[in-house]
Amino acid sequence: MNNLEQLREWKNAPTKDKILAKGLKKINEKNVDKFFGETMTFGTAGIRGILGPGTNMINEFTIAAAAYAYGATLVKQSELVKKMGLVIAHDNRSNGALFAEITAKVFDHLGIKTYIFKNNEMAATPLLSYAIRKLRAAGGVNITASHNPKEYNGFKVYNAQGAQLLPELTVKISKLMSRMNFLKVPYGLFNPTFISPTLQEDYIKDVLSIRKRPNDSKKLIVVYSALNGTGSHIAPTLFQKMDIEYYAVKQEVVEDATFKGLKSCNPEDEAAYNRAIKLAKKKKADIIILTDPDADRVGLAVRGPLGSYKKINGNQTGAIVLNHILRTKQYNKEGYIAQSVVSGNVTKEMAKRHNLSIHETHVGFKNIARVILDNPEGLVMGYEESFGQLMDPEIARDKDAFQGLVMLVEAANYLKTQNMSLLDELERIGVMYGVHTSTQLSKQIEQNDVQTLLDRVGDILTIGKFDVSDVLDFRKEEIMGLENATLVKVILENGSWFAVRPSGTEPKVKVYIETVGATKKETEKTIKQITSTINEIVSGLKKEYKSPKAKAAEVKETKKAAEVIAPIEKTEREMLAEQRAQFEREMKEAESKQEQVPATQEVEEEPVPEFSVETISPIPAEKTPSQLDPKQIQKTKEIKLQEQRKTQEVKTKPEETKEQ
Structure with missing residues (x-):
C-alpha cells in the first residue's frame, strides 16, 4: 500500500482525535510523504513525538498500536498480567485524557484489568510509579512528553517495580508494533477501576517521611511553579505540611495544555523561570522551585545577595541534596549512590569521603532503577544531571520531583537558620571537594x-x-x-x-x-x-580531516629529520673554520721566513702582496653553510700560496748568480 492509499484509509477511519482529523484534511499528494513516509517505532522509553496525522506522529492510532504491542507482549510473558492489571496516567498535554481512554480500551480487549486515577484526571509520574507498587500491578503507562514543547506527547511504559522498561522487553514490543496495521487495532470497553484519592494522600505522607530535620524552625520563603502540569496536585500540600511559607505562580499552577504565556516548560531552561522570578522579587523569596509537567524533575533558583536569582543546574542540586543527607548522618553507612556517566563528579567525591559505594550507569533513570533492584535498602541517593533525583526507592522507581523538592526546601531552610543560603552552601562544597x-x-x-x-x-x-x-x-x-x-x-x-x-x-x-x-x-x-x-x-x-594523532606523527618525523640534518651542518662549519685557521698559519710561516733573509743581501724592494684571512670574503650572513663550496675555498687558498712563492723566488735568484 502506497502513502496515498494509506491517507485515504486514514481519512475514512472514525476517530475522536480532533487534532488528527483536522490534520488529515491538510494532507495531499504533495506532502503525503511527510506524514506517511516513516512509521512511528517503539523506542527504549516508548514513543514520543509531535501531535498530528500519519504513521510517524502521535495520534489516536499510533497510541493504540503502542498500547496493543505493550499489553500483548506482557500477556505473552505471563497470563497473570491480566489479573494484576496495568495503571494508566497522563499529564496536562493535549489529548492526554483521550489517549488514556484509548489505552484502557485496548487493554480491555486484551483482557487486562486497568487502573486510572479518579475521573481520568492528570497524575504525576512518581505518583504513577507509587501506584504500580502499592496496587501490585504488572506495570503501567504514562501519557506524557515530559518537558518537551506543547506540540509533543508520548507513551511511556513501566514494569511491576514502577521503573521504566528495560531494552530486553522494549525490543520485543518494538518488533510487534512494527508489524502492525495501526488502523486495525481492536478496542474493548472503557471500564477501568478508578484509583482512590487516598493513594495520593499516602504518597504525600511517604514523601514527607524522607525529611532529615522536620523539627527545624521554619524561616524559608519559596515561590513555586508547576509549569501548568501535574505538580499542582501535590506540591502545595507538601509546602503546607512542612509549614513553609510559599507563593504559587497563579498562571502556572493551573492545568493548561497550551502552556499559555510559558516560553519553556523545561526546568533546564532560563525562560521557564521568568514569571517565577518576577513574583519572587516581590515576595523576597529565598528560593524558586519548579516541577516539569509530569513532575519527575525539579528545578531550582536561589536569591543572591543583591536580590537577583541564579538558576542552579542538576549537578549542583544533586550535590546540595547529598551534602544535606550526609551532614545529618541519617543514611545507610554501607550504602551507595547511583548516577549516570554524564552526571557530575562532585557527588562521587562526597561519596568517597564518606565511604559510600558509587554505581555509574548509562543515561536514563531506568538504568539507575536496575541498580536499585539489586539493593534497594542501600540507596542513599540516585540522580541524573537532568534534574532527576530519588532518595527512597520504596516510594518510586523513577525520578521523583517531590522527593527532590522536600530535600531542597529542607536544606535551604536549615541553612537559613544558620544565616546561610544555598549559594553559600555551594561555595563551601567547592572548598571541601574542589x-x-x-x-x-x-x-x-x-x-x-x-x-x-x-x-x-x-x-x-x-x-x-x-x-x-x-x-x-x-x-x-x-x-x-x-x-x-x-x-x-x-x-x-x-x-x-x-x-x-x-x-x-x-x-x-x-x-x-x-x-x-x-x-x-x-x-x-x-x-x-x-x-x-x-x-x-x-x-x-x-x-x-587529519587527526591530531596523524599531525603529531608528522611533527615527530619533521623533528627526526632536523636531528639528522643538524650534525651535517655542524661539520661543514667546523670544516670551514679549520681551513681558515690552516691558511692563517701558513701565511704567518711565509712572513716569518721572509724576515729571516741575511742583512748583507740586498733585496730589491718590491711590494709583497699580503694575504691573510681578511682577504677572503667573509660568509654572507644570509647564506647557510650548505650554500658554500669547501673545494672552491681550498683551490683559492692554493693559488694564493703559489703566487707568493713565485714572488719570493724572483727576489732571491739574482743574488745567487752574482756570488757564483
Whole structure:
C-alpha cells in the first residue's frame, strides 16, 4: 500500500482525535510523504513525538498500536498480567485524557484489568510509579512528553517495580508494533477501576517521611511553579505540611495544555523561570522551585545577595541534596549512590569521603532503577544531571520531583537558620571537594555525521594546557561493566571531562561538560576551550580531516629529520673554520721566513702582496653553510700560496748568480 492509499484509509477511519482529523484534511499528494513516509517505532522509553496525522506522529492510532504491542507482549510473558492489571496516567498535554481512554480500551480487549486515577484526571509520574507498587500491578503507562514543547506527547511504559522498561522487553514490543496495521487495532470497553484519592494522600505522607530535620524552625520563603502540569496536585500540600511559607505562580499552577504565556516548560531552561522570578522579587523569596509537567524533575533558583536569582543546574542540586543527607548522618553507612556517566563528579567525591559505594550507569533513570533492584535498602541517593533525583526507592522507581523538592526546601531552610543560603552552601562544597563547574551544549548535526563526530572527539589529544588522560568509547567495548552505547567520554589529566552522545528524539548531539580547578575562573576557561574544540569539530565535519594523532606523527618525523640534518651542518662549519685557521698559519710561516733573509743581501724592494684571512670574503650572513663550496675555498687558498712563492723566488735568484 502506497502513502496515498494509506491517507485515504486514514481519512475514512472514525476517530475522536480532533487534532488528527483536522490534520488529515491538510494532507495531499504533495506532502503525503511527510506524514506517511516513516512509521512511528517503539523506542527504549516508548514513543514520543509531535501531535498530528500519519504513521510517524502521535495520534489516536499510533497510541493504540503502542498500547496493543505493550499489553500483548506482557500477556505473552505471563497470563497473570491480566489479573494484576496495568495503571494508566497522563499529564496536562493535549489529548492526554483521550489517549488514556484509548489505552484502557485496548487493554480491555486484551483482557487486562486497568487502573486510572479518579475521573481520568492528570497524575504525576512518581505518583504513577507509587501506584504500580502499592496496587501490585504488572506495570503501567504514562501519557506524557515530559518537558518537551506543547506540540509533543508520548507513551511511556513501566514494569511491576514502577521503573521504566528495560531494552530486553522494549525490543520485543518494538518488533510487534512494527508489524502492525495501526488502523486495525481492536478496542474493548472503557471500564477501568478508578484509583482512590487516598493513594495520593499516602504518597504525600511517604514523601514527607524522607525529611532529615522536620523539627527545624521554619524561616524559608519559596515561590513555586508547576509549569501548568501535574505538580499542582501535590506540591502545595507538601509546602503546607512542612509549614513553609510559599507563593504559587497563579498562571502556572493551573492545568493548561497550551502552556499559555510559558516560553519553556523545561526546568533546564532560563525562560521557564521568568514569571517565577518576577513574583519572587516581590515576595523576597529565598528560593524558586519548579516541577516539569509530569513532575519527575525539579528545578531550582536561589536569591543572591543583591536580590537577583541564579538558576542552579542538576549537578549542583544533586550535590546540595547529598551534602544535606550526609551532614545529618541519617543514611545507610554501607550504602551507595547511583548516577549516570554524564552526571557530575562532585557527588562521587562526597561519596568517597564518606565511604559510600558509587554505581555509574548509562543515561536514563531506568538504568539507575536496575541498580536499585539489586539493593534497594542501600540507596542513599540516585540522580541524573537532568534534574532527576530519588532518595527512597520504596516510594518510586523513577525520578521523583517531590522527593527532590522536600530535600531542597529542607536544606535551604536549615541553612537559613544558620544565616546561610544555598549559594553559600555551594561555595563551601567547592572548598571541601574542589571547584566543579558543569554545563551542557546542544549541536545540530545530521544523523549520518554522528559517528564521524564521535570518532573525532575520541582523537582529541589536548584541551588547552591539559592532556587527555583517557577516552571512554562506549561504542567499542564494555566499560565499567556497562553495555555498549553511542557515547564517547573524554577525561583530562586534571579531572575535567566532557561527553558526547546523540539525542534520541532530535537531529542533534548533546555535549556534557564538567571542569575542575582551583577557582571558578579557571574552570570556566577550560569550558571555553572545550566548547571551542567541539565547535571546530562540528564545523569541520564536511572538510578534509587529519587527526591530531596523524599531525603529531608528522611533527615527530619533521623533528627526526632536523636531528639528522643538524650534525651535517655542524661539520661543514667546523670544516670551514679549520681551513681558515690552516691558511692563517701558513701565511704567518711565509712572513716569518721572509724576515729571516741575511742583512748583507740586498733585496730589491718590491711590494709583497699580503694575504691573510681578511682577504677572503667573509660568509654572507644570509647564506647557510650548505650554500658554500669547501673545494672552491681550498683551490683559492692554493693559488694564493703559489703566487707568493713565485714572488719570493724572483727576489732571491739574482743574488745567487752574482756570488757564483
